[in-house]
Amino acid sequence: RQYPLGVKVPNAEMDSLLLTRAEFHGDWNYTIHPRGEVTQ
Structure with a gap:
């Protein structure tokens, strides 16, 4: 996988x-x- 560089969180x-x-x-x-249950 490639991820973008320089992403500010x-x-x-x-x-x-x-x-x-x-x-x-x-x-x-x-x-x-994990924070808890993930909903989609």
Whole structure:
């Protein structure tokens, strides 16, 4: 897959992510969790 470069994600969207930071280097080691049920 190819993804566009330089895409800016708004701070509000980044803040809404459910992240669990790792104990070691949690600034760049983390797990992203789903927000809940996805509707289509």
